[in-house]
Amino acid sequence: MNFLKIKSWSSTRLLSVGFALIILFGTVLLSLPISSRSGNGLGLLDAAFTAASATCVTGLALFDTYTQFTVFGQVVILLLIQVGGLGFMTVAIFFSLAVHRRIGLRERSLLADGVGSLHLAGVVRMVRRILFGTVVFEGLGTVLLAIRFVPRFGFLRGLWTACFHAVSAFCNAGFDLMGRLQPSSSLTFFYDDPLVVLTIAALIVIGGIGFVVWNDFADCAFHLRKLNYHSKVVITSTLALIAVGAALFFWMEKDASMAGMDMGGRLLSSLFQSVTPRTAGFNTVDTASLSDGGKALTMLLMFIGAAPGGTGGGIKITTFVVIAATAYASLKNKNNTNVGHYCIRVETIGRAFCSVTVYIGITLAGILVLCTQGVALTDAAFECISAIGTVGLSTGVTASLTEVSKLAVILLMYIGRLGSLTVFLAVSGRDAKAGFRYPIGKLLVG
Numbered sequence: 001m002n003f004l005k006i007k008s009w010s011s012t013r014l015l016s017v018g019f020a021l022i023i024l025f026g027t028v029l030l031s032l033p034i035s036s037r038s039g040n041g042l043g044l045l046d047a048a049f050t051a052a053s054a055t056c057v058t059g060l061a062l063f064d065t066y067t068q069f070t071v072f073g074q075v076v077i078l079l080l081i082q083v084g085g086l087g088f089m090t091v092a093i094f095f096s097l098a099v100h101r102r103i104g105l106r107e108r109s110l111l112a113d114g115v116g117s118l119h120l121a122g123v124v125r126m127v128r129r130i131l132f133g134t135v136v137f138e139g140l141g142t143v144l145l146a147i148r149f150v151p152r153f154g155f156l157r158g159l160w161t162a163c164f165h166a167v168s169a170f171c172n173a174g175f176d177l178m179g180r181l182q183p184s185s186s187l188t189f190f191y192d193d194p195l196v197v198l199t200i201a202a203l204i205v206i207g208g209i210g211f212v213v214w215n216d217f218a219d220c221a222f223h224l225r226k227l228n229y230h231s232k233v234v235i236t237s238t239l240a241l242i243a244v245g246a247a248l249f250f251w252m253e254k255d256a257s258m259a260g261m262d263m264g265g266r267l268l269s270s271l272f273q274s275v276t277p278r279t280a281g282f283n284t285v286d287t288a289s290l291s292d293g294g295k296a297l298t299m300l301l302m303f304i305g306a307a308p309g310g311t312g313g314g315i316k317i318t319t320f321v322v323i324a325a326t327a328y329a330s331l332k333n334k335n336n337t338n339v340g341h342y343c344i345r346v347e348t349i350g351r352a353f354c355s356v357t358v359y360i361g362i363t364l365a366g367i368l369v370l371c372t373q374g375v376a377l378t379d380a381a382f383e384c385i386s387a388i389g390t391v392g393l394s395t396g397v398t399a400s401l402t403e404v405s406k407l408a409v410i411l412l413m414y415i416g417r418l419g420s421l422t423v424f425l426a427v428s429g430r431d432a433k434a435g436f437r438y439p440i441g442k443l444l445v446g
Contacts, residue, residue, distance in 0.1 A: 015418065016418055019055060019056075019084070019414065019417065019418060020414070022055050022080065022083060022084070023048065023051045023052045023055045023056075023414070024048075024051075025051075026047075026050075026051030026052075026054060026055055026076060026077075026080045027044060027047045027048040027051045028047075029051075029076045030042055030047040030050050030051055030069075030073060030076055030077070031043070031044055031047035034070065034072050034073075035069055035070060035072055035073030035076060036068060036069060036070065036073060037067065037068065037069065037070055045403060045406055045407070046062055046063075046406075048410060049062055049406050049409070049410055050062065050063075050077070051080060052410045052413050052414060053175075053392070053413055054077045054080035054081050054084060054173065054175065055080045055081075055083065055084035055417070056084055056313075056390050056413040056414055056416060056417035057081055057084045057085050057171045057172050057173040057174075057311055057312075057313075057390055057417065058173070058174065058281065058313075058386075058387060058390045058391065058392045058413045058416070058417075059168075059173050059174025059175050059280070059281030059282075059390075059391070059392020059393075060281075060383075060386065060387060060392050060394060060398050060409065060413070061175065061184075061392075061398065062398060062399055062401075062406075063399070064179035064183035064184050065077065065175050065176065065177060065179060066176075066177040066178065066179030066180050066183075067179045067183050071160075074164065074177065077175060078163075078164055078167055078168070078175075081167060081168055081171050081173040081175060082167055082171060084171065084173075084417065085167075085170070085171025085172065085173065085207065085311040086130065086131075086134065086171075086311075126211065126215045129214060129215055129218050130211050130214065130215075133214055134170070137170055137203060137206055137207075138163075138166045138167050138170050138203075139166075141162075141165075141166030141169065141170060141199055141200075141202075141203045142159070142162045142163045142166040143162075144162075144195060144199045145161075145162035145165055145166055145195075145196065145199055145200075146158060146159055146162035147195060148162075148190075148193065148195050148196055149161045149162045149165075150162070153180070157180075160177075161177050161180075164176075164177050165177070165200065166199075166203060168282075169199075169200045169203035169204050169207070169280060169282065170203040170204075170206065170207040170311065171207055171311045172204055172207050172208055172278075172279050172280045172281070172306065172310075172311045172312045172313075172390070173280070173281065173392070174186075174276075174280050174281020174282050174391070174392030174393075175281075175392075176282065186282050186283045186284070187200065187272075187282050187283065187284045188283065188284055188285065188286065190284065191261070191265055191268065191269050191272075191284035191285060192261070192262070192264055192265035192268060192269075193268075194264075194268060197268045197269075197271070197272050197284060198268075200272070200280075200282060201271065201272055201275045201276075204275050204276065204278065204280040204282075205238065205242075205275060205278075207306075207310060207311040207312065208238075208278055208279065208280075208306030208307060208310045208311060208312035209234055209235065209238060209306070209307045209310055210234060210306070210307035210308055210309040210310035211309045211310060212230060212231070212307075212308070212309045213227075213230070213231045213234050213235070213307065213310075216228050216230070216231040217231070229340070229342055230318070232340070233318060233321060233339060233340065234307045234317060234318060237317050237318070237320075237321050238278075238307065238317060241274070241278070241301070241304065241317065242271070242274050242275055242278075243274075244274075245273070245274030245275075245277075245297065245301055246270045246271045246273075246274040247270070248274075248293075248297055249269075249270040249273045249274055249294060249297065250266060250267065250270035252291055252293045252294050252297070253266075253269075253270070253273070253285070253290065253291060253294050254266065255291075256289060256290060256291035256294060257269075257285040257286055257287075257289040257290045257291070257294060258270070258285060268284070269284050269285050272284045273285060273294075273298070274301070276391075276393070277298050277301035277302045277389075277391055277393065278301060278302075278304070278305060278306050278312060278314070279302060279305050279306055279312040279313045279314055279389050279390050279391040279392075280312075280391070280392070281386075281391050281392020281393055282392075283393060287393050287394060287395055287396070288395045288396045295378065295382060295395070298382075298393065299381065299382060299385050302314060302385045302386055302389040302391045302393065303315060303385055303389060304316075304317055304320045305317065305389050305390075305391075312390065313388070313389045313390030313391070313416045313417060314389045314390075314391075314416075315355060315356050315359050319352045319355060319356060321339055322337065322339065322344055322348060322349060322352040323352050323353065323356060325337050325338065325339045325344065326344075326349050326352075326353075337349055355419070359388065362388060362412065362415055363384050363385060363388050363412070366380075366384035366387070366388065366408050366409070366411075366412045367380045367381050367384045369404065369405065369408040370383060370384060370401075370405050370408060370409075373401070373402045373404055373405045374402070375397055375401075375405065376397075378395075379395050379396075379397045380397075382394070382395050383395070383397055383398065383409065384408075384409070384412055387409045387412035387413045387416060388412040388413070388415060388416035389416055390413060390416045390417050
């Protein structure tokens with residue numbers, strides 16, 4: 001019965017339940033008739049899918065956001081995105097700070113888990129910086145996008161469209177209001193517009209590098225050489241993946257999704273297509289028209305995802321780096337895993353492999369469910385990796401999912417936002433035989 005005693009809950013269990021309650025609250029609001037343009041409320045499952053996609057900052061959608069939802073419904077979605085992107089504990093602490101309420105040790109522990117901080121000390125100051133940075137970046141993004149959207153849609157509609165896309169991009173959500181131009185078109189009408197493409201891409205990267213990196217930048221006064229080890233690994237690997245991904249998309253998609261584009265359009269589309277799987281969900285080219293190689297590369301980038309403690313999902317880029325470095329060390333018969341000039345702890349390597357193993361297992365289970373519901377294997381794999389990676393890109397099968405498939409995707413989005421290990425630890429109990437050790441067995445592998 002310890003599960004019912006909230007005071008005995010771990011921080012992972014509290015975070016898991018907290019996100020579930022936010023999704024439930026969003027489901028109720030989105031199912032109201034006032035949320036839909038037709039005046040008929042969404043079914044509970046469809047509303048839950050949309051609420052989960054927004055709260056888990058995924059972006060997979062059963063309906064076009066603009067044509068389906070009223071301004072009220074759009075505001076609800078945007079608030080769910082903001083809370084889901086920052087983490088509900090960060091938002092809760094914001095209100096506590098606003099009323100000058102003391103932040104206790106319990107709240108600090110929850111905050112540290114929620115924003116990916118390694119230490120309790122300074123976590124409240126870190127939250128203040130997160131909130132301030134969020135306002136600055138989303139505000140700046142709104143201003144830049146308004147330069148393009150206000151002349152096209154009018155002042156109020158253009159400003160709302162700019163604000164919605166700035167928040168959605170910064171939180172790596174992928175929801176858009178471009179249904180006013182063409183339903184489910186995302187940013188395809190702006191594929192060759194540097195202002196829109198680069199602004200959205202910058203917001204995606206800034207939101208995805210992680211709040212810990214933000215805090216480190218502030219601590220070292222933006223001197224790159226003074227950044228800590230974690231931040232340097234995140235920045236270096238992020239830039240490398242973006243550059244390599246952009247080059248590969250530029251080469252593979254010239255006769256597929258980018259056929260007919262001029263050089264400027266191809267360069268911008270290649271860069272954006274490399275950034276958006278990390279894990280934003282916007283697209284400037286038709287995802288369904290990607291070549292097989294382009295789809296495979298997109299799935300790989302969605303699988304890797306963003307950095308820990310940010311607004312993105314995936315296995316996390318640092319986890320990918322640790323696993324790749326460990327594989328390289330094993331091939332070279334080295335005893336230690338080194339990244340840069342540092343040796344990675346064995347516990348970190350074990351956690352990385354454990355996390356990825358659980359992640360892959362859950363993804364494969366989701367793919368199996370979708371395949372049994374009539375979805376083609378490639379589409380099922382793309383959809384499930386997008387869902388658990390909280391990306392939101394789709395080959396177009398989302399709108400035709402069965403009820404069983406919708407439930408499976410909802411679960412994948414939820415697990416992807418919290419992290420597979422977090423969900424596992426939240427529902428599992430303590431091992432009563434933690435002190436018991438089995439004899440060592442010799443096993444041949446590989």
